[in-house]
Amino acid sequence: MVESTQQPTFENVLEAAKFLNGKINRTHMDSSETIGKKFGGLVYYKLENLQKTGSFKIRGALFKVSKLTSEERKAGVIAVSAGNHAQGVALASRISGINCKIVMPKYTTPAKISAVERYGAQVDLFGSDYAEARDHALKLSAEENRTFIEGFNDRWIIAGQGTIGLEIMEDIPDADMVIVPVGGGGLISGIAMAAKEINPNITVIGVQSENYDSVRASVEEGSIVEHVTGETIADGIAIRRPGELTLSMIQKYVDRIITVSDETIALALYHLLEHNKILVEPAGAAGLAAILGEKIEISGKKVVVVLSGGNINLLLLSKIIYKSLEHESRLIRIGFKIPDRPGTLYRIASAISEAGGNIYHAEVDNLDESTPIGFQSITFTVNVRGSKHAAELLEKVKSVGYKFDVLE
The missing domain is CATH 3.40.50.1100 (Rossmann fold)
Structure with missing residues (x-):
């Protein structure tokens, strides 16, 4: 090369x-x-x-593969990556008609593995981290005479x-x-x-x-x-x-x-x-x-x-x-310990609805050790328009008469 x-x-x-x-x-x-x-x-x-x-990544990978000699193209290529470089090399190899093997760490998500395989590359899962996977790829490169495609430290890449x-x-x-x-x-x-x-x-x-x-x-x-x-x-x-x-x-x-x-x-x-x-x-x-x-x-x-x-x-x-909505005060979490009797939950949910809040999620936990006997622990996650709307909604909820905490 x-x-x-x-x-x-x-x-x-x-x-x-x-x-x-x-x-x-x-x-x-x-x-x-x-x-x-x-x-x-x-x-x-x-x-x-x-x-x-x-x-x-496809830009560098495709140009790099174009620089292989005819002997190197016949022997194939190998790369190591758990992400974008893997897909770039896999597609570049398919376009160029070259056999490709990608070594990916064992923790790689199934979606990323499938993406590489869809581009026609053979996936070899090895190692608990990138360093172990890379060492394995370099070993296979030497044993199989494949050209190792670097992720970034390469002139053509x-x-x-x-x-x-x-x-x-x-x-x-x-x-x-x-x-x-x-x-x-x-x-x-x-x-x-x-x-x-x-x-x-x-x-x-x-x-x-x-x-x-x-x-x-x-x-x-x-x-x-x-x-x-x-x-x-x-x-x-x-x-x-x-x-x-x-x-x-x-x-x-x-x-x-x-x-x-x-x-x-x-x-x-x-x-x-x-x-x-x-x-x-x-x-x-x-x-x-x-x-x-x-x-x-x-x-x-x-x-x-x-x-x-x-x-x-x-x-x-x-x-x-979810976290970004919380950061912008557009999602708040309200925790209650309410009497375990019919109608209580309905009154709280109605107050939230009347204040213009949208209940995104509600979770009941009756196994919480801090919940008194005869009460329920419930957390509402509510979508609001911003901090001003959140304050108005909380005032409306207070009018129902049950104590609550705004959770972080």
């Missing part, structure tokens, strides 16, 4: 764009009047959540992702800033290099989870360090360490790396869904989270936020919606 450890050139990105034309989606931009007005800038979203396989930078500059040539989610750094390396080749004055900012911020720490340290302090819902950017290639490009082309909390990521994801009708995964919402969390000043600027993917676990999505 042509050397993969060298830094890609702008010409490589142009070559990738020409190769990928017609093979992938040329994703469009969407603007956000709500965020623009709130923070005083012009905000655009680059919709890679609408890319084939649901993320940007980075060049493929860099085509997003070209499209951004074509669509918004006077953009002042691009905000990009960062895991291992392949996406931001390609975008930053391409964008700055066209406009050296553009600002490129990377966003990591505050619990998985090895790129930020590595830039600060001047060498690769691993920095993980907890878990994150943004599994798409939960990478323990960047690559040598991506770190060197980030140091050269990226202006700043910042971090955001899971709570802000969840609110950003919810905002995109409610206000723009755009569904992204947590990693894809990291850029907007940086704006909502006021980590980046965008007043008077034209800003492009890269929404890198949309492959979200639906159970996680339901939790995010």
Whole structure:
């Protein structure tokens, strides 16, 4: 194979764009009047959540596979991933007529396994974490003579992702800033290099989870360090360490790396869904989270936020919606201990209804040790219009005459 450890050139990105034309989606931009007005800038979203396989990964994977020699194509490829990279490599291999094996950790969800298998790849479940799965994949690569497809630390992968930078500059040539989610750094390396080749004055900012911020720490340290302090819902950017290639490009082309909390990521994801009708995964919402969390000043600027993917676990999505409604005081939980006799529950439910509340969920727990004999413990989860409406509803409920607690 042509050397993969060298830094890609702008010409490589142009070559990738020409190769990928017609093979992938040329994703469009969407603007956000709500965020623009709130923070005083012009905000655009680059919709890679609408890319084939649901993320940007197909760009780099398809271009990488195109660089295989005829011998390497016959031997097949192998990759390790529990998410978007797996799907990108699987589809790229199917399009290119190449045998593909994907090693996934044993904890990988059935939905993600099925998605990879639908693209025609063979799935090998191995290991309790990513590191064990990667070691196994490298072992199989040597034994079966398969080409190992890196997730981010590869010249052709980075060049493929860099085509997003070209499209951004074509669509918004006077953009002042691009905000990009960062895991291992392949996406931001390609975008930053391409964008700055066209406009050296553009600002490129990377966003990591505050619990998985090895790129930020590595830039600060001047060498690769691993920095993980907890878990994150943004599994798409939960990478323990960047690559040598991506770190060197980030140091050269990226202006700043910042971090955001899971709570802000969840609110950003919810905002995109409610206000723009755009569904992204947590990693894809990291850029907007940086704006909502006021980590980046965008007043008077034209800003492009890269929404890198949309492959979200639906159970996680339901939790995010629930918590976001609570955060906005649009969902309240009211706990009662009421006399266990006919009509009591009806009177409370009627009061909630008359106040304009919608009972989302009701739960009775008569086994709670704190519940007196002859009483019931019941918790209502009620959908309201906001904090003012919540206060009005609680006053109405008080009029029924039973004590209650507003639960956190």
